[in-house]
Amino acid sequence: MGTDLATQLRALRRDDWDGWYDNLIRAFGGVPEADEERELWNALTEFDRSIGAWDGADCVGTAGAFGFRLTVPGGASVPAAGVTMVSVAATHRRRGVLTSMMRRQLDDVRSWGEPLAVLTASEPAIYGRFGYGAATFQIHAELDTARVSLSVPDGTDAVRLRYAAPADALDTCEAVYARLVPLRPGMLARMPGWEQVGLLDPEKDRDGASALQCVMAERGGETVGYARFRVKPQWEPAGARGSVILHDLAALDPVARAALWRFLFGIDLTSTLVVGGRPVDDDWQYLVSDVRRCVPQVRDFLYVRLVDVGAALEARTYQAPVDVVFEVTDDFCPWNAGRWRLTGGVKGASCVRTADAADLALSVRELGAAYLGGVSLAALGAAGRVREIRAGALAEAAIGFGSVVAPWVPHGF
Template structure:
C-alpha cells in the first residue's frame, strides 16, 4: 500500500482548538514513549488543559509538536503569590527532531507569557539539557528516601500524642485536605496555589499506576477540633523467608504544625506488615531527617525538580522580598529574551524591593539562568560563583546578594504538572 508523505514543512505554532485535543495529546503521549494513559488520567488532563494557552505545530494536518502553559500562582520568598506560566505537555514527534519545532514553540510561548504580564515561567524537565538554552534553571530539589522502618526509630515532638488519626476515603475528605494544603501555600517558596480542578490530581488512582500496591489510602489528623493534616499512601505487601517485608509508598503528606506532622510520620513508620517507607519529591528540609535514629539507613537522595525562567526580570525581582538588605547592580545576559539583557539595579530587604534599569557600574555579572536558579532561595549565588557561573565585579557584592537571596525555608514543588 502506498504512503502519501507530507508535501511541505511544518507550520508555525498555533493555538490549540478543542477539537484537535485528541490528536495533539496523542502526539505528546507518543513523544514520551507511547504508553497509553488510563481513561481517568486522560480525562483529567483534558479538563485541565487551557486551550488558549496551548500550542501545536502541524504539518499537512498532522500534529508534530505540542506545548502548553497553565496559569499558576507561585509562592516566592516573602509569601507573595506571583502569576506564573506552568510550562507543560512539551513534546516533538521523533520524525521532526532537530528541525526547529521546539525552538519555535519556546519562542512563541515566552513571547505570549510576556504579553500576558506573567513575570515567571516554570517547568519540570524530562531532559534538563534541553531547557538551559531557553533560560531555565533548576531552582528547587526534591528529597527521596527508602527508610528502613524495621531498624530506624523516630523521635517526634511531645505534642504528637495529642493528635488523633482516622482513616478516611481520599475522595470523601478531599475538601478538608485541600484546605490544609491551601493554608500552607504562602509559607513555602515554590508552592502552587491550586485552581479548581487541580485537587483531583492528588486522588487520581488508576490501577495501572499502583505497581502492585493497594488502592490509595488516606489518614486525616485532628488537633484542637479541626483537621490539621493528612497523609495519602499505598501499601505494597511482600513476604520473604524471614516474614513480612512490605512497603509503605507515600504519595502526599501535609500538616499545619510540627506535632501533627510528627504524628503522621510516626503512623507511617509503624504500619503493620511493612519494613520500608518509600517517599519521593519531598521538601529538602523535611523534618523527619532530624528525628530519625539513623539517617544512613534512610537512603536519602536529592533530585532537581522545578525549573524557573525569569520572563520579566524587573517585575520578578520586585515580586519577592530579601532576607537581608541588598543593593546591587547586575549585568545580565539573556540571548533568548533580549528584553532582559543589560544592567539592572536591585534594592530590597524583608519589606519589599525595587528593580530598574541603570547605567551604573555592574557589581555582579551573570546570565538569566543564574537568576532563575537563585530566585526561590534554594540555590546559593556563592555556589554558582564557585562554579564560574557568576562573576563578582565589586568586592563584597557577592556575599551581600547571596545572603539577601537566601530563604530560611527550602523551596519546594509540591506536585508535577
C-alpha cells in the same frame, strides 16, 4: 537550525486535543494512560495557552502553559506560566520545532504580563538554552522502618488519627494545603480542578500496591494534617516485608507532622517507607535514628525562567538588605538584557534599569536558579556562573536571596 518551513504553529483548538495529546504520549514512550488520567488532563488543559506544531494534518509538536500562582520568598503569590506537555515527534527532531515553540510561548507569557515561567524538565539539558535554571530540588528515600526508630516531639500523643476515604476528605485536605501555600517558596496555589490530581489512582500504576488510602490528623476538633499513601504487601520466607508508599503528606505544625510520620512508620506487616518528591529540609531527616539507612537522594525538580527581570525581582522580598547592580545576559529574551539595580529587603524591593556600573554579571539562567532562595548565588559564583565585579557584592546578594525554608513544589504538572 531554522524552523522547518513545512511546520506551522497555531493555538490549540478543542477538536485538536486528541491528536495533540496522542503526539505527547508517543513522545514519552507511547504507553497509554488510564481513561481517568486522560480525562483529567483534558479538563485541565488551557486551550488558549497551548500551542501545537502541525505538518499538514499531523501534529508534530506540543506545548502548553498553565496559569499558576507561585509563592515566592516573602509569601507573595506571583503569576507564573506552568510550562507543560512539551514534545516533538521523533520524525521532526532537529528542525527547530522546539525552539519555535519556546519562542512563541515566551512571547505569549510576556504578553500575558506574567513575570515567571516554570517547568519540570524530563531532560534538564534541553531548557538551559532557553533561560531556565534549576531552582528547587526534592529528596527521595527508602526508610528502613524495621531498623530505624523515630523520635517525636512532646505533644504527639495528643494528635488523633483516623482513616478517611480520600475523596470524602478532599475539601478538608485542600484547606490544610491552602494554609501552607504562603509559607514556602515554590508552592502552587491550587487552581480549580487541580485538587483532583491528588486523587488520581489508576490501578495499572499501582504495581501491586493498594488503592490510595488517607489518614487525617486532628487535634482539638480541628484537622491539622493528612497523609495519602498506598501499602504494597510483600512476603518472604522469614515473614512480611511490605512497603508503605507515601503519596502526599501535609501538616500545620511539627507535632502533627510527627504524628503522621510515626503512623506511617508503624503500619503492620511493613518494613519500608518509600518517600519521593519531598522538600530537601523535610523534618523526618531529623527525627530518624539513622538517616544513612534511609538512603536519601536529591534530584532537581522545578526550573525557573524570569520572563520580566524587573517585575520578577520586585515581586519577592530579601532576607537581608540588598543594593546590587546586575549585568544580565539573555539571548533568548533580549528585553531582559542589560543592567538592573535591585534594592530591597524584608519589606519589599525595587528593580529598575540603570546606567550605573555593574556589581555582578550573570545570565538570566542563574537568576532563575537563585530566584526562590534554594540555590546560592555564591555557589553559582564558585562554579564560575556568576562573575563578581565589585568586591563583596556576591556575598551580600547571596545572603539576601536566600530562603529560611527550602523552596519546594509538591506536585508536577
